[in-house]
Structures are given as structure tokens and as C-alpha cells.
Amino acid sequence: MTRKSADGGGGRSTIRDVAARAGVSAATVSRVLGGVYPVSATTRTRVLRAVRDLDYVADARAKAIAGVGTPTLGFVLDDITGPSFALMAHGVEREATRLGHLCLVCSTDGDAEHELAFIETMRAQRAAAVILVGGSADTPEYRARTGRVADALAAAGSRLVLCGRPPLDPGAPVSVVEYDNEGGAYALCAHVLSRGHRRILYLGGKPEHTTAQGRERGYLAAHRARGVEPDPVLRLAGDFTRDSGYRSMRRALEVGLEFTAVMAATDMVAAGALTALHEAGLAVPGDISLVGYDDIPFARDLHPALTTVHVPYEELGRLAVRTALEWGRKRGPEASDEHLLLGTHVVVRDSVGALVTSSAG
Amino acid sequence: MTRKSADGGGGRSTIRDVAARAGVSAATVSRVLGGVYPVSATTRTRVLRAVRDLDYVADARAKAIAGVGTPTLGFVLDDITGPSFALMAHGVEREATRLGHLCLVCSTDGDAEHELAFIETMRAQRAAAVILVGGSADTPEYRARTGRVADALAAAGSRLVLCGRPPLDPGAPVSVVEYDNEGGAYALCAHVLSRGHRRILYLGGKPEHTTAQGRERGYLAAHRARGVEPDPVLRLAGDFTRDSGYRSMRRALEVGLEFTAVMAATDMVAAGALTALHEAGLAVPGDISLVGYDDIPFARDLHPALTTVHVPYEELGRLAVRTALEWGRKRGPEASDEHLLLGTHVVVRDSVGALVTSSAG
DNA sequence: GTGAAAGCGCTAACAC
DNA sequence: GTGTTAGCGCTTTCAC
Numbered sequence: 001m002t003r004k005s006a007d008g009g010g011g012r013s014t015i016r017d018v019a020a021r022a023g024v025s026a027a028t029v030s031r032v033l034g035g036v037y038p039v040s041a042t043t044r045t046r047v048l049r050a051v052r053d054l055d056y057v058a059d060a061r062a063k064a065i066a067g068v069g070t071p072t073l074g075f076v077l078d079d080i081t082g083p084s085f086a087l088m089a090h091g092v093e094r095e096a097t098r099l100g101h102l103c104l105v106c107s108t109d110g111d112a113e114h115e116l117a118f119i120e121t122m123r124a125q126r127a128a129a130v131i132l133v134g135g136s137a138d139t140p141e142y143r144a145r146t147g148r149v150a151d152a153l154a155a156a157g158s159r160l161v162l163c164g165r166p167p168l169d170p171g172a173p174v175s176v177v178e179y180d181n182e183g184g185a186y187a188l189c190a191h192v193l194s195r196g197h198r199r200i201l202y203l204g205g206k207p208e209h210t211t212a213q214g215r216e217r218g219y220l221a222a223h224r225a226r227g228v229e230p231d232p233v234l235r236l237a238g239d240f241t242r243d244s245g246y247r248s249m250r251r252a253l254e255v256g257l258e259f260t261a262v263m264a265a266t267d268m269v270a271a272g273a274l275t276a277l278h279e280a281g282l283a284v285p286g287d288i289s290l291v292g293y294d295d296i297p298f299a300r301d302l303h304p305a306l307t308t309v310h311v312p313y314e315e316l317g318r319l320a321v322r323t324a325l326e327w328g329r330k331r332g333p334e335a336s337d338e339h340l341l342l343g344t345h346v347v348v349r350d351s352v353g354a355l356v357t358s359s360a361g
Numbered sequence: 362m363t364r365k366s367a368d369g370g371g372g373r374s375t376i377r378d379v380a381a382r383a384g385v386s387a388a389t390v391s392r393v394l395g396g397v398y399p400v401s402a403t404t405r406t407r408v409l410r411a412v413r414d415l416d417y418v419a420d421a422r423a424k425a426i427a428g429v430g431t432p433t434l435g436f437v438l439d440d441i442t443g444p445s446f447a448l449m450a451h452g453v454e455r456e457a458t459r460l461g462h463l464c465l466v467c468s469t470d471g472d473a474e475h476e477l478a479f480i481e482t483m484r485a486q487r488a489a490a491v492i493l494v495g496g497s498a499d500t501p502e503y504r505a506r507t508g509r510v511a512d513a514l515a516a517a518g519s520r521l522v523l524c525g526r527p528p529l530d531p532g533a534p535v536s537v538v539e540y541d542n543e544g545g546a547y548a549l550c551a552h553v554l555s556r557g558h559r560r561i562l563y564l565g566g567k568p569e570h571t572t573a574q575g576r577e578r579g580y581l582a583a584h585r586a587r588g589v590e591p592d593p594v595l596r597l598a599g600d601f602t603r604d605s606g607y608r609s610m611r612r613a614l615e616v617g618l619e620f621t622a623v624m625a626a627t628d629m630v631a632a633g634a635l636t637a638l639h640e641a642g643l644a645v646p647g648d649i650s651l652v653g654y655d656d657i658p659f660a661r662d663l664h665p666a667l668t669t670v671h672v673p674y675e676e677l678g679r680l681a682v683r684t685a686l687e688w689g690r691k692r693g694p695e696a697s698d699e700h701l702l703l704g705t706h707v708v709v710r711d712s713v714g715a716l717v718t719s720s721a722g
Numbered sequence: 723g724t725g726a727a728a729g730c731g732c733t734a735a736c737a738c
Numbered sequence: 739g740t741g742t743t744a745g746c747g748c749t750t751t752c753a754c
Contacts, residue, residue: 024724027750057485062746069422080450102482104464104466123418188701274662301603302662388733391732424732604751
């Protein structure tokens with residue numbers, strides 16, 4: 001048999017199989033399935049019946065290549081397991097499907113190589129846009145290479161969007177949708193400072209990570225605005241996990257670091273730190289104050305409820321796809337590279353106490 | 362201009378553009394890009410140079426249609442935002458890309474209609490498999506319709522896999538990879554019972570949800586095995602969110618339900634419940650004991666650390682794709698419908714106390 | 723209204 | 739080694 005015949009239950013059937021069964025041409029089948037083209041009622045029913053009989057579904061890839069496919073959108077994130085990533089991913093996915101796009105995902109576990117490879121794959125898939133979700137390690141190579149893929153994407157009529165990640169070098173054809181990372185950290189730290197604390201332990205992330213950097217800048221700036229020089233000894237690197245927070249806190253306690261408050265780079269880190277504090281018999285906020293960052297749902301259920309900064313993560317994801325898609329629509333005579341900066345705000349709960357001292361700082 | 366010419370920076374270029382620029386035929390370009398076909402060194406370099414110049418990337422959809430595409434795999438979940446979903450999703454994604462597959466995602470927010478629609482889309486995309494992640498509402502219609510799409514997928518050489526969701530009616534062409542949901546609940550509840558508790562409040566999920574049902578069955582079975590008849594008044598429905606746990610707990614307290622322990626359907630629910638308990642001035646486990654389910658990373662950081670049941674979620678996700686793909690490979694003469702059942706285990710932490718009574722129960 | 727034919731971007735069988 | 743040709747499954751002119 002030279003030609004596969006797709007009978008009822010067999011392999012996938014093609015438009016020609018349907019055409020044959022209905023006694024019409026493939027073009028006619030395409031037309032009735034297409035919707036609005038004039039077709040006689042009887043032909044239409046015959047075709048529809050054949051479609052049902054064969055359980056036919058048109059091959060989306062073939063349609064795409066013929067120019068009428070479902071647009072696709074790629075998105076990349078470090079690790080979907082992190083609550084803030086999950087929120088952004090959710091926003092991206094919801095908005096994309098709302099706008100009739102398919103979502104191709106990839107998690108990179110922070111591997112830049114992997115990220116680049118996926119972007120290339122998306123280019124091959126002719127994705128309408130690719131969204132990079134969350135911060136990344138910021139190195140000159142990163143900027144150069146990402147700038148290059150942004151160019152490639154742009155040249156192919158697609159678009160790179162940075163979601164929750166700072167812009168590349170100016171001129172790079174990217175859209176960026178981020179939140180005021182540094183500003184949030186500044187406000188948060190200012191709050192802690194205002195309660196009298198002067199030695200605030202900063203439990204950070206990887207030093208080269210953009211998100212970690214932004215938050216640290218906010219921490220530093222808030223101190224300086226108050227005229228207090230932050231002790232470098234109080235800044236510890238780590239990563240954004242619960243375990244990292246736990247370990248860092250233990251270490252800090254073991255080596256006898258002196259501090260009255262701790263500012264964790266994320267709520268997850270804060271959670272781990274809190275447990276370490278409890279285990280050491282320290283009361284929060286009685287002995288030590290603690291703040292996080294992200295306002296994940298869980299933050300309320302820590303004990304004490306965690307003071308933190310709220311970030312509109314889901315909104316961020318939604319905006320990223322909207323921005324990307326709108327750009328695609330109005331692109332042409334100078335659609336300027338957009339840069340959205342969403343606001344954050346600190347949500348005060350019960351984890352920071354006032355530092356009572358005999359003399360004001 | 363009748364033919365779009367893809368010069369350096371313009372639109373996406375085709376294999377013919379590359380061929381023209383290199384002064385060879387499209388077939389030759391395809392061959393050098395393909396890899397192993399014999400091509401003269403000089404031709405190869407010329408072609409490669411043209412590829413670089415044009416920044417050419419072959420259209421994956423066209424390749425797919427020609428029979429050499431990157432296989433794709435669709436996966437569906439309720440809401441990526443839930444920690445256990447995120448874990449499974451991570452497992453799925455990691456394993457899929459490890460095996461060279463692309464991942465198309467879709468979250469349904471529990472909407473069965475949406476789920477079905479996405480499966481249909483996956484069929485159109487000729488996905489190698491579609492994985493349904495997490496439990497679902499279990500109704501006769503659900504079974505019938507899902508069975509039908511399973512058939513359709515099977516007929517098209519694809520595969521439906523249920524990950525963390527119980528099997529459909531026997532005979533349906535699906536693979537299922539689940540964990541011992543009921544068994545875990547049984548063990549957990551038995552543990553609480555063994556500490557002397559007899560009135561255990563069950564904070565459940567939606568009554569028709571398979572996961573909620575399984576856990577409730579475990580709760581019930583453990584009671585009966587101990588010879589204690591569970592009071593129906595102590596079973597409250599809700600959903601799997603933190604807020605639901607918080608609200609249910611408050612209600613339970615307000616209406617004066619009597620209980621000495623609470624078993625929450627998930628750790629998230631437990632987190633909310635814990636906060637409500639704290640707010641009511643009740644000590645855990647001093648006054649009331651509490652257990653969760655899922656063992657999400659956060660569970661350790663609740664105060665007290667939460668006793669819960671550990672589920673190998675990420676592994677579940679990985680196995681789901683492996684099962685699906687292996688099935689595709691060895692399918693043919695009776696590859697039986699697989700059904701994997703992974704074990705769970707309770708992890709005892711600090712949230713349940715012994716109930717001291719004058720007379721044993 | 724409907725069919726034949728060309729074309730989307732690619733690969734593979736078949737020449738030379 | 740390399741070009742030509744014929745598909746892959748679909749849509750869309752262009753005739754009739």
C-alpha cells in the first residue's frame with residue numbers, strides 16, 4: 001500500500017481522507033472548515049459528517065506553515081517552583097491563552113546557555129514573542145549575547161521581552177516590564193530603620209543576580225539616606241531558597257554577628273531564617289526583627305506574620321504578554337522600545353519591632 | 362516585488378535564500394544543516410557562511426510537517442501557583458526537555474471545558490502526549506468525555522497520561538502515574554489517632570475533587586480501623602488554598618465545633634488554619650494538634666513545624682513523561698495501559714501533641 | 723459552488 | 739557531491 005489510508009480508528013487522517021469520504025475536493029473541505037466561505041448546505045453537511053466519522057482535526061503545523069496558524073509564545077524561567085516565578089508564569093499563561101496564543105515553556109535552572117538555546121528554538125518555531133521571566137546573572141557576556149538574540153528575534157518579526165528583569169544596554173530591541181525592585185527594598189529597609197534598627201543583617205542572593213543586586217542597592221541606599229553606613233560584614237550572599245535562608249541565619253548566629261534585624265532577599269529566605277531564629281531560641285520580633293520580599297501568600301502564615309514588600313507578579317506576567325503582542329501589532333514606524341515599571345509597596349505585618357535604646361541613633 | 366527577499370536584517374529568510382546566496386540548491390543546504398550527509402568541504406563552508414550572514418534558522422513547523430520535527434508534549438494543570446502543581450510541572454518540564462521534547466502548557470483553573478479544548482489543540486499540534494496534571498472534579502461526564510479524548514489521542518498515535526489523578530474507567534487508553542493519596546491520608550490520620558485524638562476536624566477540598574476525595578477516604582478508613590466512628594459534623598469542605606483553610610478554621614471555631622486536632626487537606630490549608638488558630642489564642646500543638654498534606658518546602662517553617670505527608674511530586678511529573686514516551690516507543694502488540702502508584706510517607710514534625718485524658722479512648 | 727493547481731518551507735528519493 | 743523532483747498537509751488563487 002503506497003498511501004496510508006486513515007480509516008475510522010487508524011492513524012491520523014488528512015484533509016484528503018475527509019475529502020474522499022465526502023466525495024468532494026480537499027479545497028472544499030478546507031472551505032467548510034474555514035467557516036465563512038460560501039458552500040452549499042448539502043455539501044457542508046456531507047463534509048461535516050465525514051469529519052465526524054474520521055474524527056478529523058486539521059494539522060496545526062501545516063496550517064501554520066500555510067500562514068493561518070495559532071500564534072505561539074515562548075517563555076523561560078529559572079524554576080517554576082519559586083512562588084514568585086509561579087505567579088508570573090500564571091499571569092503570562094492566562095493572558096496568552098486569553099489572547100489566543102499557545103505557550104511554550106522552558107525552565108533553565110539559571111543556566112544562561114540553556115536560556116539561549118531555548119530562545120533559538122523559539123525562533124525556529126516562529127514564536128510571536130519570547131518572554132524571559134525573572135532576574136538573571138548580569139555579566140557583559142550575558143548582555144552581549146542576549147542583545148544578539150534580541151536582534152535576531154526582531155529581525156524575524158518577533159520580540160524579546162524582559163519580565164522582572166532590568167533592561168539590556170540601550171538600543172537593544174527589547175520590551176521590558178519590571179517592577180521597582182530597588183525602590184521596594186529601599187522603602188522596606190527605611191521602615192526597619194525608622195523603627196530604630198541600625199545593624200540590619202542582609203540575607204542576599206547570588207551577587208551577580210539582577211534581582212539580588214537591586215534589592216541590595218535599596219538596602220544600601222536606605223541606610224545612606226539615614227546617614228548610617230551599613231557594615232559590610234552584615235551582607236551575606238546565598239540564593240533565593242528557604243534552605244539558603246536557614247543556613248545563612250545559622251551561620252550568622254554561630255559566628256556571632258551582631259544585628260537587631262534581618263532583611264531577607266525573599267520571603268522564602270525569610271522563612272528559613274525565621275526557623276533558624278526560632279531554633280536558636282530567639283523571639284521575633286522581640287529579640288530580632290525580620291522582613292522579607294515578594295509577599296507570597298504564605299507570608300501571612302509565618303509566625304509572626306511577615307512584614308514584606310508586595311510585588312504585582314501576576315500583573316507583571318500579564319503585562320509582559322500584552323506588551324509583546326501589542327508591539328507586534330503596531331510595529332513599524334518607530335514603535336519605541338517600551339519599558340514599564342510597576343510599583344511595589346511594603347505591607348507591614350508583625351515581624352518588626354521597635355528597637356528601644358537609651359539614646360536615639 | 363513578487364518574492365520576498367530576505368536580506369541580512371529583513372524578514373525571516375528561507376532555505377532558498379540561503380541556497381541562492383551560497384550558489385547551491387536548497388537540497389544541499391538542507392544536507393549540510395542536517396549534519397551527516399556527505400558534502401564537499403568548500404560547499405559546506407560556503408553554505409555555512411550564507412547561513413551566518415542571513416542568520417538563518419530553519420522553520421521548525423515546516424520540518425515537523427516534513428517528518429523531522431522536535432516532538433512536543435502538552436501539559437495541563439489547574440493552577441501553576443499551587444506548590445504541589447509547581448513541583449509536578451517542574452518534573453514534567455525537566456524530563457521533557459531532557460528527552461528533547463518541547464512543552465506546551467495550559468492552566469485551566471479547574472475548568473473542564475477548557476481542559477478539553479486544550480487537549481483538542483494538542484491533538485491538532487500532533488503532540489506526542491498530553492499530560493493531565495493533578496486531580497480533577499470527578500463526574501460521569503468527566504469520565505465519558507475524557508475517555509473519548511483519550512481514544513481520539515490514541516487513534517492519532519498520541520497518548521493521554523493522568524498524573525496525580527486516578528484512572529478513568531477500565532479500558533480507557535490512558536497511562537496513569539499517581540501516588541497513594543488515600544494511603545497517605547490513612548497513615549497520617551492513624552498517626553494523629555495514635556496520639557489519643559478522637560475528634561479530628563477534617564478541612565477538605567471540593568467534594569467532587571478526586572484528590573480531596575482520596576484524602577477523605579483515608580481519614581475515614583483510619584478512624585474505622587481504630588473502631589471510632591468519625592463525626593460527620595467534623596468534615597468541612599473548601600478548596601486547597603490558604604485562605605480556605607483560614608476561613609474554615611475561623612468558622613469552625615465560631616460555631617463552637619469540638620475537636621482536639623485538625624487534619625487539613627493540604628499544607629496550604631493547614632497554613633491558613635494555623636494562623637486562624639493562633640489568632641484565636643490557641644496553642645499548637647498545646648491546645649490543638651494540626652497536620653497537613655503535601656510536604657511543601659514551607660511546611661518546615663511554619664511554627665510549629667508541620668507534620669504532614671510527603672508526596673514525590675517532582676518524581677511523579679518525571680515519570681509521567683517517561684511513561685508517555687516509552688509507551689509511544691513500544692506501543693504495538695499490546696503495550697498494556699500502565700498504572701504506576703508511588704508511595705508516600707508521613708513526616709513527623711512538631712505540630713501534633715499527645716492527648717492526655719484520664720481514661721483511654 | 724466547486725475543483726485543479728500552485729505554494730508555504732522543508733526533507734528525501736532519485737537522478738546524474 | 740549535487741541538483742531535480744516529489745512529497746508533507748494545508749490554504750488560496752484562478753478557472754469553470
